[in-house]
Amino acid sequence: MNLKNLKKIFTKTALSLALALTISFTVPMASLQAEAAYYSVTPISAVLLSCNGTEVFADADTTTFVKTLAVNTPVQVTGQTSNGFWQVSLDGGIYYISQQALSVAANTTAVRFTSYDVNAALVANAASGKIIYSQGANDKLEPASTTKIMTALLVIEAIEAGQLTLDTPVLTSATAVASLPSDASHVEPRLQAGEILTVDQLLTAMMVSSDCQACNILAEAVAGSVSNFVALMNARATQLGCVNTNFTNPSGYPDKNMYTNAYSLYLITANAYAHPLFKQYFGMASAVLPATNMCAAPRALVNTDALVIPGSAYYNPYVVGGKTGTANRAGQCLVTVASREGKTIITVVLGGKNRTMYDGTVKSSRYYETNRLIELGFANYW
Incomplete structure (x- = not known):
């Protein structure tokens, strides 16, 4: 997938998520949690950059936290889940990262799920x-x-x-x-x-x-x-x-x-x-x-x-x-x-x-x- 098309997908996804948060900030951030059986994956092949605070999960569920990536790490995206995650290839395995935690631009900040972006x-x-x-x-x-x-x-x-x-x-x-x-x-x-x-x-x-x-x-x-x-x-x-x-x-x-x-x-x-x-x-x-x-x-x-x-x-x-x-x-x-x-x-x-x-x-x-x-x-x- 070329960068132009990826930017379109990313922008559409970001705007949808931003709109959802604007309509009701009262929805807990944990609302991205989902059991594996309840989401589907659309194949995508692209490279995005990790943000400050990007969290990696074992499944498309924020309760399965694995680690946090260093900012600006290139990440190979292999798919897009129906419940708001990127499916990614890391260290030879398949993992999941929130669609609010990878970017087409460098030096950005992720929405965090296991911590807060303050001291x-x-x-x-x-x-x-x-x-x-x-x-x-x-x-x-x-x-x-x-x-x-x-x-x-x-x-x-x-x-x-x-x-x-x-x-x-x-x-x-x-x-x-x-x-x-x-x-x-x-x-x-x-x-x-x-x-x-x-x-x-x-x-x-x-x-x-x-x-x-x-x-x-x-x-x-x-x-x-x-x-x-x-x-x-x-x-x-x-x-x-x-x-x-x-x-x-x-x-x-x-x-x-x-x-x-x-x-x-x-x-x-x-x-x-x-x-x-x-x-x-x-x-x-x-x-x-x-x-x-x-x-x-x-x-x-x-x-x-x-x-x-x-x-x-x-x-x-x-x-x-x-x-x-x-x-x-x-x-x-x-x-x-x-x-x-x-x-x-x-x-x-x-x-x-x-x-x-x-x-x-x-x-x-x-x-x-x-x-x-x-x-x-x-x-x-x-």
Whole structure:
């Protein structure tokens, strides 16, 4: 078969699979599983390249995993199964590879079935605390702005203790904003020294638009200084049972000395989500900060989490809240809570990237893999 015809077959197959996923991401990735008796094979002779994460199976069934191929390995295709696999010849034997895991182009990424395309992944039953799935969940990694979940928890606990109220006005100090570079602000125009906002407005700026300056301002309001607040963060993490965790600032702004892991972020989030006030800010898709003494016009805020934005390619109607984090070393991070039919789960992904997939589309693994984890969590809830 010539390359032109193969590309037609591959493109048609890829588009069909993409359409199926677009119509309903709620179909588990394990839906490719099938007993040998239930599929047929159409003979094809061609060579395709393995993708990053291409998995090899003994049969056209994702429960028969054998190994993962190195990226860009030429693979001799001998057939196409009716249930979504390539039949291939490898090492003198016949094996099977998902049609979402071989490509006509080099340096692409496969849809994975036995793992997730992030450095660490976890999904847990929010009610029982049972871990449904984990991958590298105890590996020491940078959390980026998922750190803000801990900051929000401490602020909300201070409110519940009567130390602050949502209406408490807070003066933005020079020290709160001077220590952060311009890319740490996600409010336009950025907050200024001398500006007065309420605790409610600062929590909104922090959780919706992931503003780092709001974190410092709140830290000073709660503990008198950012350093004092960081000490509270680490003490609280220890109380919650977090391990391999060290916070150095309240915002998650990149610092090689700040680290945690997926399991510890799950513990922090599970505790925070038990507070009704936390839920109020965790799930906001958008908000507006009213005019202040130093900003005459309202500021519009949009959540940095694509899962909660209707119309987004990654929108998931079951997601009730989440917090993103992005930095060069940390990669793409995301902590999410989703609920369906009385089942509530918490997912954590750390170290994701933007990927060019097997079919040429570009996906954010942070969102793509979180949606897979959510479905896995609901399907295996216990």
